[in-house]
Amino acid sequence: MTRDWWKHLILILGVIVVIAPFYMMVSYSFKSPGEIDRGEGGFFGRQEMMVDERCVKLRDPNRKDVAAAAHRFPGASDGEIRDALVAEAEADCAMRPAVFNYTKAFTEAPLLRYLLNGIIVTGSIFLIQVVVALPAASRWPSSSSGAARPCSGWCSSAF
Numbered sequence: 285m286t287r288d289w290w291k292h293l294i295l296i297l298g299v300i301v302v303i304a305p306f307y308m309m310v311s312y313s314f315k316s317p318g319e320i321d322r323g324e325g326g327f328f329g330r331q332e333m334m335v336d337e338r339c340v341k342l343r344d345p346n347r348k349d350v351a352a353a354a355h356r357f358p359g360a361s362d363g364e365i366r367d368a369l370v371a372e373a374e375a376d377c378a379m380r381p382a383v384f385n386y387t388k389a390f391t392e393a394p395l396l397r398y399l400l401n402g403i404i405v406t407g408s409i410f411l412i413q414v415v416v417a418l419p420a421a422s423r424w425p426s427s428s429s430g431a432a433r434p435c436s437g438w439c440s441s442a443f
Contacts, residue, residue: 316381331380336388339377345369 312320315329324330345353350365357365379387389395 313385314382316384319381329381331382333378334381334384335374336377336379336384340370340373343373343377345373 311327311329314327314331315325316332316334319325319329345366349369350362353365353369354360357368360368
């Protein structure tokens with residue numbers, strides 16, 4: 285090992301400082317909120333099933349739903365039928381944290397539209413740079429001696 289080992293150490297620490305937030309962000313996207321709060325589960329988390337409360341609320345049974353499901357639960361009271369329907373809704377709305385997090389992200393925010401906007405902006409900037417840079421680059425011809433002249437043609441009259 286050379287005398288410059290400390291330079292490598294500083295570079296490695298810099299890489300850790302830069303990469304750590306991205307690592308944590310991706311790791312948190314795979315975990316449930318409880319695992320994030322408790323700081324457990326490794327990189328991917330335990331992937332225990334979790335219930336989407338919004339989905340359950342959307343499927344909250346009303347009187348018509350209870351009356352329509354009465355034939356499936358013979359001899360049960362309306363409260364028991366409603367509880368059974370809520371339990372079915374919770375079972376149907378249960379999913380793994382990674383699936384839940386990414387499904388929620390893509391349904392509640394137009395992420396694909398944001399991606400398309402980013403592609404359009406990046407492409408526009410690239411095209412504008414090419415349109416400006418190519419004519420500018422052609423205005424720097426080399427002299428007969430082989431040395432580049434800083435200004436020739438239309439810009440020489442300005443100086």
